[in-house]
Amino acid sequence: MKEQLIKLLLKEPGAFVSGEKLSEELGCSRTAIWKHIDALRQDGYRLESAPRKGYRLIEVPDMMKAHDIKIHLATKYIGHKIHYFDAVPTTQKEAMKYIQNGATEGELVVTSNQTNGKGRLGRVWNFAQAKAIAMSLILKPDISPMKVPQLTLLTAVAVVRALRKQTNLDVSIKWPNDLLINGKKIVGILTEMQAEPDLVHSVVIGIGINVNQEQDDFAEELRDKASSLFIESGQTYKRAELIAEVLNEFEGLYDLYLESGFSVIKTLWESYAISLGSHIYARTAKETIYGLATGINDDGVLLLEDQEGQIHSIYSADIEM
Ligand code: BTN
Secondary structure, eight states: HHHHHHHHHSSSSTTTOOOHHHHHHHHHHHHHHHHHHHHHTTOOOEEEEETEEEEEEOOOSSSSSSSHHHOOOSSSSSSSSSSEEEEEEHHHHHHHHHHHTTOTTTEEEEEEEEESOOOOGGOBBOOOOTEEEEEOOOEEEOSSSSGGHHHHHHHHHHHHHHHHHHHHOOOOETTTTTTEEEEEEEEEEEEEEEEEEEEEEEEEEEEEEEEEEGGGGSSSTTTTTBOOOHHHSSSOOOOHHHHHHHHHHHHHHHHHHHHOOHHHHHHHHHHHHHSTTTTTEEEOOOOOEEEEEEETTTOOOOOEETTSOOOOEEEEEEOOO
16 A cells, blocks of 8 residues: 555655545545555655645655665566565575565565675675675576576676666676676675576575765774765665666566576676676686686686687686785
8 A cells, every 4th residue: 555655645746636636546535545645654755744735745855664675666576575674694594584485486584784694605694884785686597506507697787777777887707796886886786596407496696786875984993895876976875766677677578588598688688798808817716816717607607718719618717806
């Protein structure tokens, strides 16, 4: 109900909508409308009410509860069920718990403060002050476990497209799944799966987006490597709108992938990648290889041609350009 009410008020930005019209459209009494308006005010929505004119929406808060996100959502199934937490150790583990309790494809776990977040290669991904996004998307794809890394690349494409659209910033991908602006990391993606050798039970895609943090919000040792949309643009963003746009983009690409395979996603990924066509250092657990990044293969593996012309398949590494 909250969601429908906000949608109606958003349809005519800045204009008053009468209590009568709202109660007719939502099929409830005017007292019920007044109660919902009051609840929205408690949630931080700024609403003006005027006798005989009705209500108008003045400002939407920067919150990420289910209704804040859903008012911007245009998907058929992704994000239709959202579990929001003010603070949680890691959304990845929360998502696993929902899976154990029968969660279905497209359910999303979101938090405003992550206290024990997981990054790649055992790193941490934490933040506080409700300035960033941590979310984990539950999927149940009918694909082979070998193909699951393709979903990480697909997610990177979805997030790049969403952020470019919402911010006009020049966001690009650094293999395998870091999103950068001006060479600094803005987004991290972590994919985990529950599977048997031939069967995927579920996949959890974790996405962390640095949105409204200032320089001082990052630990000193991270300041030359990490950044936020705010630092790069001087503007703050409503996190719920960003999440909805990511989900909108994701669903389109995911449906395309399930129907037609990886090739279109791969082409899109390559068009947003900065590391391809350049000489880079790939630091793997065993060695550091210097060479020309020529492309990725269908498993998302990076292909690196060294100075002797030998092609190396890089499965996991830190990349330096
Ligand atoms: C990376 O190391 O680049 C991946 C970072 C992934 C962070 C996200 S935030 C949401 C989800 N929950 C976690 O604990 N990790 C992922």
